Amino acid sequence: MSQPESYLGWKVDFRNPQGEPSGLDPDSMHWRVYKNPVAMAVGGVCAVLLEFADARIRSGVWDHSIYKQDPIGRSKRTGTAAMVGVYGPKRAAERVIQGVTNMHARVNGTTPKGEAYRALDVELLDWVSATAAYGFLTAYDTFCEKVSEADKQLYYAEAAPGAKLYGVQRSPMSTADFFDMMKPLVERFESHEINEEFLGIIMSGAAAPDTPKYLSRAMARASVSLLPPIVRQKLGLGRKYDFSIADRMVVKTLGAYLNRKPIPGTPPYDASLRLGLPGDFLFKGKQERARLMAEWRSKRPPAQPAATTVVQPAE
Secondary structure: OOOOOEEOOEEOOOOOOOOOOOOOOOOOHHHHHHOOHHHHHHHHHHHHHHHHOOHHHHHHHHHHOOOOOOHHHHHHHHHHHHHHHHHOOHHHHHHHHHHHHHHHHOOEEEOOOOOEEEOOOHHHHHHHHHHHHHHHHHHHHHHOOOOOHHHHHHHHHHHHHHHHOOOOOOOOOOHHHHHHHHHHHHHHOOOOHHHHHHHHHHHHOOOOOOOOHHHHHHHHHHHHHOOOHHHHHHHOOOHHHOOOHHHHHHHHHHHHHHOOOOOOOOHHHHHHHHOOOOOOHHHOOHHHHHHHHHHHHHHOOOOOOOOOOOOOOOO
């Protein structure tokens, strides 16, 4: 949950300016899901594996970003973009969206097999956005707190308007819709050494030096466990990535614990304070959150009609 000091020209400050709204209200599903570091870490790795399964996306990231020189830093900056979209002041999120879109406009090339790609290709934009939505929600539902079908659909619906700001034309409206989007792409999925290299970095603990290595390994295997079986098969991720009963117990215990543990100085905590709510708002009981939201809305000035802003991972 640590953040850089700035991102695309915006000083990273989720606590200011006081009162400035985010793209989504504090009782949204995105605020609920993104608050949990386990959901973000496990879901984020799952999303990257789903994206890298397609050579066009893998080549775009590898050839046009500093990923191969600094995979950890690049991944953290992508996480920052996601956090800004959910918890950041709306004007900051809009600046990030524009900056990411400007970067993507310059990304084009050919895969090692000679297939042309453009980062702004609608098919690629749609898939990257869909993998982020699927990864974070599925990780939260599996390892942090069970989510009802109604709340899952609400989560997907919340993501769609912000995704359109990136040029996304089709957003999944359910997990079943995500699988429908995946079907025409599966045949082009393939294994590649970059996937193994990426997982090796995660399992080594280099991405989280203060985390015990056994936990880093368990989290990496948790991410692989969320992949649809056909995707894992296509990526050639063998037995070394099998998710054991012990792994599951460790990750679920940590996910449940962090779902109840407010951490001062993190985006969900500071964003709550910015909006005049207690920093631990998201970690209170359901009835108390409802009471605080009713009070908050009664004091809130009338909202101007505007598109919801949810920033998806940058590449």
